[in-house]
Amino acid sequence: MSDARDTLFRYLTLLQLIPRYPGRISTPVLKEKLAERGFHIDTRSLQRDLSQKLSTQFPIGCDDSRKPYRWYFDRDFQCHLPALDVPSALTLVLAEEYLKGLLPPVVVGQLSAHFNDARQLLDGLASNGLSKWARCVRAIPNGKALIPAELNEETWQTVAQALLEQKAIDVNYLSRTSGKKRPLTLHPQGIVSRHxxxxxLAHVDGFEDLRQFALHRIKHATFSQRAWQARDDFDIDHYIQSGAFGYLQGPDDVILExxxxxxxxxxxxxxPLSDQQTIEALPNSEWYHLTARVPDDQQTLWWIMGMSANVKVLAPISWRETLKSNAAQVLANYQDTQGTCDTH
Structure with missing residues (x-):
């Protein structure tokens, strides 16, 4: 009885490890992950479980185009263990609404089966108050949201797997500067979704500096024969906080007035613009005086520019001069000296 129970739990664990297509997992990796969970099985027995037992009951496919074989569930396979409850379904529907404006469709698509389950459950509960929320609640990003860049599905799978399994990848990367594709070997360290x-986040083979590679400009990616190189000093939160994505102009904060x-x-x-911020009404005026400690970065400057005439910067002086110069350039762009839109 104990052997039968162990086999049952091994099957359940194995099913949990197999991804939906286009995700795939190789036989050696499955064997290793089973061992990590206390299930020790030889490769032949594992392949027999997959091809002769589980595949007869579940839509499990096998990519046998090269060895080791790789396994996956059918893209549309849906599992209802445990059953989805109504609040969770509502959460998923709202999460989809928010994420589809921020992430590439291929990334959101990885959760499509869960989103479909959630919508079907809510649509079938017309009398349930929570189900109506999905039709009258929306999540929108702050500011103008651009359509997410298109991302190749296979590229996403390769990059994500390389990051999780600590593998180097060979890519063809489209340089925005030269407009040409460059072959590179990258050592992935992290992934950041921004707008x-x-x-x-990776460093190029032979170099130590960490760089940012837009995934939509990676035109082809395969696992490299080179060993993955770790960055022991890398911390993704520290990297972001250092201003890597905010176009930092100086190492220290500045006092914005x-x-x-x-x-x-x-x-x-x-x-608030900052944790350290004060706003005081100006005497005999409808305006206010703002003081805030903020990063010395272009992101904050761009936000101020977006406020247009509703903000008058007093300090730092360098920001004030930058804004004045920008305003003068904008004004010059609208000087219609020759009637360039003449319809005659």
Whole structure:
């Protein structure tokens, strides 16, 4: 009885390890992951479990185009263990609404079966109040959301697997500077999704500096024969906080002082620009004085530019001069000296 129970739990564990297509997992990796969970089985027995037993009851496919063989569930396979409850279904529907505006379709597509389950459950509960929420609640990003960059499905699978399994990859990368594809061997260290693009953090083979590679500009990716090289000093949170994605202009924070219009004052009182921020009403005026400690980065400058005439920067002086120069350039762009839109 004990052997039968162990076999049952091994089968359940094995089913949990197999991804949906286009994800795939090789026989040696399955064997290793089973061993990590206390199930020790030889390769021949594992292949027999997959091809002769589980495949007869579940839609498990095998990519035998090269060895070792790789296994996957049919893309549309849906598992209902455990059953989805209504609050969880609502959460998934709202998460899909938010994520599809931020992540590449191929990434969101990895969860499509779960999203479909959630929508079907809610659609079948017309009398349930929670089900109606999905039709009258939306999540939208702050500011203008660009359509996410297209990402090749196989590229995403290779990059994600390489990161998780600590493997180097050989890629053809489209350089935005030269407009040409370059063959590179990359050592993945992390992935960051930012606005409408997703970036692989990696260093090029033979170099130590960490770089950002837009996944949609990786035109081809395969696992490399070179051994993956770790960055023991790499911490993704520290990397982000250091300003790597904020176009840092200086290593230290700056004190922003500005006069702000009433609508901006309301906005920043409810959603502060910084943890260290004060807003004081100016005497005999509808304007306010803002003081905030902020990073010395272009992201903050761009936000201020977006506030247009509702913000007048007093300090730092370098920011003030940059904004003045930018405003002058914008004004010059709209000087219609020759009637360039003449319809005659």
């Amino acid at each position: 409408s693009a997703t970036y692989l 500005a006069e702000i219009a009433r609508p901006v004052a309301w906005l920043l009182q409810e959603t």
